[in-house]
Amino acid sequence: MILYELIDFDTLRVIWWALLGVLLIGFALTDGFDMGVGALLPFVAKTDVERRIVINTVGPVWEGNQVWFILGGGAIFAAWPPLYAVSFSGFYLAMFVVLAAFIVRPVAFKYRSKREDAAWRARWDWALFAGGAVPALIFGVAVGNVLLGVPFHLTEDLMPMYDGSFYGKFLGLLRPFALLAGVVSLSMLLMHGAAWLSLKAEGVVAERARRIGTIAGLVAAGGYALAGLWLAVGIDGFALVNEVVPGGPSNPLYSEVTRGGSWLAAYTARPWIVVAPVMGFAGIALAVMGLRAGREVSTLLWSKMGITGVIASVGLTMFPFILPSTVDPRSSLTVWDASSSHQTLFIMLVCALIFMPLILAYTAWVYKVLWGKVTEADVTGSGHSY
């Protein structure tokens, strides 16, 4: 029974590369707005009631949203084991900070309003702010570093090794281009959070959110444009030298890779991918206009389109690279040499095809049940809000 050969190995690899993008985008679109809302919390809500309104706009859904992050981890493990092994250990301390944020955030949502004490609540508000803003920044910094290339190499046994000193490895992530990517990511999610609040909150809270969201959207668009320019003139890309062996083994060391040229060469090789950055700019622009005009549902949708375009543009620009290595380009992980086996990719695809539609269906149902604005009466009346 060789069912899995129904789909050829390289096709599966491309499908799983696309699904990796879907997961990252799914995470940014759902958990992204809770991170944005957390980061906006101190600025859009001043009184305790306002803060509770803001928190309760995401109260019932953040838990499901955060699963996108966890599923992302699991799916990378299952479909791209070398990527899972190299990236999370290579970005070790940055990952620790992200984990700390994602541990403190759920607890803050859940525990904040369980005591009346103002100091208690103020501390948790701070945790919600940091728990939203810090990962939003770090994810961008990580993406920036991936574009720049990461200092790792694989031994002949395919054991990942990291080069550079301890401080180099952590502070070395904070390169100027990576920081710019971090700013794009943070401002984009602030915009997204503001679009969510504009839909789910009312009055002064929504008003403040729209104002900050407009600025954040402009910063995101500007930063994104600047990053594109920087990629065009100041950053080396990577390229595969050898012909790809069809259905070849997942061993990065079998490939030849050079560093040099530009990532943006991809746009001459595959001109259609320009659709991604166009979506990015257009989505952000329309979201900003929507925020200014006070439109609600459409603004959130435009914001989603903008984020989708920005994230997709990174993947499409780098294809087939997933994680390039600066110190040993040969060790770079690509779509053709860093996947799971043919059979595992097939089985995981079957699972994803069964469960993703179900997940989308019941998630949509939950959002429908919770449809409507969160008001002062909601947070002061019910014993079950946060």
Place this chain on the structure above:
Amino acid sequence: MEIGLVELSRLQFAMTAMYHFLFVPLTLGLSILVAIMETVYVMTNRPIWRQMTKFWGTLFGINFVLGVATGITMEFQFGMNWSYYSHYVGDIFGAPLAIEGLMAFFLEATFVGLFFFGWDKLSKVQHMVVAWLVAIGSNFSALWILIANGWMQNPVGAEFNPETMRMEMTSFFDVVFNEVAQAKFVHTVSAGYVTAAVFVLGVSALYLIQDRHKDLARRSIAVASSFGLAAALSVVVLGDESGYSASHTQKMKLAAIEAMWETEEAPASFTLVGLPDKEARETHYAVHIPWAMGLIGTRSLTEEIPGINQLEAESADKIRNGVIAYDALMTIRAERDATPQAVRDRFEAHSDDLGYAFLLKRYVEDPREATEEQIAMAAEDTIPGVAPLFWAFRIMVALGFSFIAVMAYFFYRASFRNMQFPRWSLYAAVAIIPTPWIAAELGWFVAEFGRQPWTVDGVLPTALSVSHLGIADLLITLAGFVLFYTVLFVIEVSLMVKYIRKGPFQDVAETEAWQARHEARLRRMPDAPAATATPAE
């Protein structure tokens, strides 16, 4: 190989995993108990059952969030601290983790929000369905995690691929229906049910002692003790199943747990207590029960269970085989398609023992250059710490049996003694609240410490699995986790205590209205018993 790095990585993993498992068992069991209570509410319409659902649901929520939060660490820690492990077995091990997210975690996490926020937005039946979906999601989570863990104990359905230097899946079916995984799953979820039952029992007993919320407490004890009795029986029965599967899949672990140094003539005796001594290779002051071990381990009177010394000698043979496989592997890797068929055949013949050659990497860079002395040292490494396993196992089993007694007693009083509980029994119920956690942590200790020196039994040694991080990296995160987790633990426990003190929220008007309706109904049925016949009213 920096030994310090391996030990620190293990310490961090053990700490974060055991901490995570402080919250998981209660989530597994309480989610089901809450769903049962809500089902009774939907069926009877009595406000008390909704009050119970909400009260235990609140405590469930406080616990659940920390289970989720600490689970995030587990999902990423393999990549962060065990990168060679992740590369080497990710093709198999990653799949159940991803399926857990797709099938289970999305379900529980999406609906748990609705459970708390949906009381006014959903119909009664809808809300009950939501409660069940949370419970089912939590339990399915455990299934996939234990399939992953079961594979580490008994790596079936996979083979080594020399071109990619890793294990690759050959049969998904074998991985999912791994007998070790299945036995572990039912044993673990049953342990979770016992934990929740003991928790509900203890908190309810506290209310009875304090003479408050007696309605809620009595009914909760009735539910918890019947559920807990079934669960406690199943924990022990299925624990025995795990023991049986270990007798043919993880012989060394079983021998170490039993401190069985020499192979005994079948059926082997069971050592009830004693002082295992690894130096002298014997167990001092041992008290034996004849035949018992043979019966439990092999379910036969004739099959032998090998002792530690014999297994150590077998390990040395496997190491020698592994070196042959390793040598062939080096040729295959160098020659690739030009490899002579004879070398490939040699590799195929010995590849099952390839992992044993890696045990030598602790002593020598190239296993092919190992001396007999080094092989002997590596073979000795395959014996896990006998005394800690011996004792951890016995304490766990003793606790397991005591839960049956406790649950049976409360079930009897609740069912046949009109829900009257003597005061001493209530104090005892409060006092034993922590014990299921102790049993569960000891169980994990036996499972994972007993698997050493392997991360994947017979396939990949622990020492080889780690990420090559700096010691400073590890110290920072270890200190961070300790600090962070301690603070969260203190906050969690203090909130639990606060909400237990506060007690359930009783909607007096609603309860009285229901009571009035209920009595009116009874007046229309003259033969019915009086409304206040049971002391629970």
